Amino acid sequence: MSLPPERAAFYLTHLRSDSARLAEVGRMGLPAEVPSCPGWTVESVLRHVAQVYLHKLKVLELAALPDPWPPNLDERDALELYDETRAAIVVALTEAGTELPTWTFSPSDKTSGFWYRRMALETVMHRIDAELAHKVVTPVDRDLALDGIDEILTVMLGGPWWEEGDTKHPVNATIRITSAGRSWTCRVDATSAVVTPGSEGDVDAELFGDPDDIFLWLWGRRDLSMEQSSGNDTAVQEFRARIAECST
The missing domain is CATH 3.30.1050.10 (SCP2 sterol-binding domain)
Structure with a gap:
């Protein structure tokens, strides 16, 4: 499935802006509890999203599921890890382009273009989670x-x-x-x-x-x-x- 260049740019724009907003809200306080994810804190959200980004970095590199997975990241600072991986996923998607054959869970789209959309939507949803924790929710872009x-x-x-x-x-x-x-x-x-x-x-x-x-x-x-x-x-x-x- 071919992703038009303008749509790829749309997803990358939102991935950048929503990941930056998630980092901003994370710095308001990592221990805040996330009402939409019982048992999670804002730190849990940042670590989860960082691990998702790392997973997709390996998927794009290997064109397959990484094994073994996941790595042990417990000793890493949550904000530092998140900032590192949010920058890396934008670079990796940009370098991969939209037609690189790779693993996805979609039966109909086995290209890197799939991950442009999925990472943008994954990020905005967890941006909302962190905002809910601090009661600072901002709207999701209409499109x-x-x-x-x-x-x-x-x-x-x-x-x-x-x-x-x-x-x-x-x-x-x-x-x-x-x-x-x-x-x-x-x-x-x-x-x-x-x-x-x-x-x-x-x-x-x-x-x-x-x-x-x-x-x-x-x-x-x-x-x-x-x-x-x-x-x-x-x-x-x-x-x-x-x-x-x-x-x-």
Whole structure:
């Protein structure tokens, strides 16, 4: 799958800005507890994101999963490690370009371009986690949030992970997500999840709202009000739980 140059630049811009913001918030205090990730502190967030960056550096280098993994980084200063790795991942993606064959978890995209998108979205979500800890949450860019909605629905939920019925939330419902003029219709049962762009057909429930709200709800970082949903509430709750199974 070819990533257009302008889209690659878009992801790198947000990766730089959101990773810098995460570093800034980290310096407000590492011990602050993260309400969206019970048991984590801001330091936990920084260490996690640093390890994610290091992992992708090795994936891009090897074109395969690194083994053994992970390295022992306990003795490293969290902020120093994070700053080092956030700079390195931008360099590595830029040097790799968007068409380098590599390992990804997507059945349809085995190029380095996949990691441009994934690293930008990984970073903005954990930037939100750190901001929640310090009660200084700033908005997610509208276009990036819309792209994040598409990724979690089409790549994560809509992947071929469910054929063995390995889920605690079989759902068996059709849910539609609508935001900023775009819609995704998700037909989910115990052994499949089919996500179709558009708003055709009947649904059991529909969720609608600003991209920022929907994106953060899908990732379990924000609640939706009753005015932002209609239809079967139980189906909506089970749908969100199913999303959590494939996005943790």
